[in-house]
Amino acid sequence: MFKKRSQNHHDTDAAEREAKVRLLRESIGPLSGRSFKFCTDACLRRYLEARNWNTSKAQKMLEETLKWRAEYKPEEIRWHQVEHEGETGKAYKANFCDRQGRVVLILRPGKQNTNSHEGNIRHLVYRMENAILNLPEGQGQMTWLIDFSGWSLNNNIPIKTAREITNILQNHYPERLAIAILYNPPKFFEAFWKVVKIFVDQKTHQKLRFIYPNSKDSQEIMMSLFDKENLPKEFGGKATLEYDHEESSRLMAQDDVKTAMFWGLDSDEANGKHKSPAPPAT
Numbered sequence: 001m002f003k004k005r006s007q008n009h010h011d012t013d014a015a016e017r018e019a020k021v022r023l024l025r026e027s028i029g030p031l032s033g034r035s036f037k038f039c040t041d042a043c044l045r046r047y048l049e050a051r052n053w054n055t056s057k058a059q060k061m062l063e064e065t066l067k068w069r070a071e072y073k074p075e076e077i078r079w080h081q082v083e084h085e086g087e088t089g090k091a092y093k094a095n096f097c098d099r100q101g102r103v104v105l106i107l108r109p110g111k112q113n114t115n116s117h118e119g120n121i122r123h124l125v126y127r128m129e130n131a132i133l134n135l136p137e138g139q140g141q142m143t144w145l146i147d148f149s150g151w152s153l154n155n156n157i158p159i160k161t162a163r164e165i166t167n168i169l170q171n172h173y174p175e176r177l178a179i180a181i182l183y184n185p186p187k188f189f190e191a192f193w194k195v196v197k198i199f200v201d202q203k204t205h206q207k208l209r210f211i212y213p214n215s216k217d218s219q220e221i222m223m224s225l226f227d228k229e230n231l232p233k234e235f236g237g238k239a240t241l242e243y244d245h246e247e248s249s250r251l252m253a254q255d256d257v258k259t260a261m262f263w264g265l266d267s268d269e270a271n272g273k274h275k276s277p278a279p280p281a282t
Helices: 002-028 033-038 041-050 055-072 079-086 117-133 159-172 189-199 216-225 245-263
Strands: 091-097 103-107 142-147 177-183 208-211
Touching (some): 091 117, 208 216
């Protein structure tokens, strides 16, 4: 009896949520072109999830994203436009997945190589779009591995840039992050974190894990998330962490063709000849 009632309750919840997906689609009205391509049912569910299934709040959030995408044109950013930002391997897609098959993005703030506000933002947006393009079928989220080796307050991105990146990730890529591993942050990271965490919403905050190599609890978390054979030594695994810029550039150029095909871009747009504007000043 109890199991049957529980199943009925689950079915009711699922039916209610699908009804809200339909309501959200009706609320945003008819779409065309890239906006239509972007707003899949899975996309609408992510926006509803991000706003605790409040349809009006999800609608506002989604409409703001559609406006941002129309102006910023993240799908038009091409590797050759941001390649200089990626030369040191400060952010790239790993060649392994986590235990749930999710794409892993490796971030290495200690490899920061420019102070460009727009450049850093465009590079990370490009990496996000590329990671999403490479998500396995049925998988909507990714995992972040943040390696703090070599990081200091001297080579950190400006607070203004960190704030803008946080806003873009939270507001325009909702529910794309499964979990973010902040691996072995130094003591002085606390000062930077006290400022940045003001901009981090509660849902994102709950996905952050501060991991320390000498902590047994931390080691258990890492082993629950990753296969030790695939995990780089820098994160407590056995593999070697290498960033081959030439090979990465070759793969990104191939993915740029896939991106153009996915969005149905013409030849000029596919080659990145339409320059995306800088994000609005904060």
